[in-house]
Amino acid sequence: MNYLRRLLDPRRLRGRGDGGYSTETVLVIAVLALMAVTAVGAISAQVIEKAESFSLD
Secondary structure: HHHHHOOHHHHHHOOOOOOOHHHHHHHHHHHHHHHHHHHHHHHHHHHHHHHHHOOOO
């Protein structure tokens, strides 16, 4: 019975390889995402400022 239980155990099928992310990897990805959002915000603020400076008169 134990043999059958081990054979059908879904954890065995998933394996233990490097499928999970470490805490360090998650933090690095979060910092990179924050930097990207900040860069997009700064660039869009400059574009909006430049667009508002044009006169359509």
